[in-house]
Ligand SMILES: Nc1ncnc2c1ncn2[C@@H]1O[C@H](COP(=O)(O)OP(=O)(O)OP(=O)(O)O)[C@@H](O)[C@H]1O
């Protein structure tokens with residue numbers, strides 16, 4: 001049996017709903033062997049981020065080297081990268097190990113408002129990481145920071161996707177989780193647009209939705225699925241995970257990483 005292998009380069013969420021934990025659960029549910037390089041440890045739960053402890057650069061580089069030189073990486077994703085030095089290191093490692101299918105989730109701020117990326121690191125994201133990425137999946141506030149645009153409509157989302165595409169990344173998905181109405185994401189392939197649609201669920205349990213969505217894309221790309229099939233499966237995965245939330249914790253609870261699999265039984 002040949003198994004697909006995916007690597008997440010991200011922060012640890014002790015609460016289990018976002019970060020490395022969400023990514024590994026998602027890989028597992030999509031039949032992909034999951035590996036991790038941890039960039040920072042967060043003390044976090046559904047109420048917020050209580051502490052952030054970055055891993056030394058050398059340790060992050062060694063984790064990526066260890067995995068890439070032995071087990072192999074069919075696709076990777078990035079999540080919380082904390083600062084500019086980590087972003088540059090990850091960009092260098094992606095080039096060194098020829099990781100072609102890299103999904104960059106440009107994580108900047110947690111749901112409760114805690115910064116997960118230093119503000120001065122935003123330039124490194126644009127100039128160092130996006131040019132080596134295959135796909136990026138900003139939410140609305142992240143797309144606004146990356147482009148300087150104010151995004152209020154689907155037309156604005158498309159314009160933002162185009163401008164982010166000009167930064168050197170092949171595919172861009174501007175996610176509509178932060179808009180009003182249906183949860184519509186815009187996919188841009190450099191020439192044309194597609195939409196991923198779902199109804200919006202009125203729920204506070206959306207902790208880690210972005211992490212889970214980008215991990216599902218990386219998992220499907222690791223299996224060699226065509227792009228639009230991969231993103232459609234990821235949308236179905238996150239929609240089921242939000243729809244059937246677990247109702248645990250006292251704040252923004254985690255999504256349900258079993259839901260997509262169970263709904264297909
Ligand atoms: N309430 C909702 N109902 C249905 N789909 C949603 C809802 N909220 C988000 N989504 C979908 O979830 C996916 C993730 O989008 P979102 O904009 O929430 O990411 P994010 O803000 O990066 O998440 P996080 O920072 O919490 O990890 C998108 O496909 C989006 O459309």
Ligand SMILES: Cc1ncc(CO)c(N)n1
Pocket residue numbers: 010011012013018019020042044079080107109110111116207208209210211
């Ligand atoms: C570690 C980590 N990564 C990403 C997010 C964004 O959801 C979070 N809250 N925590």
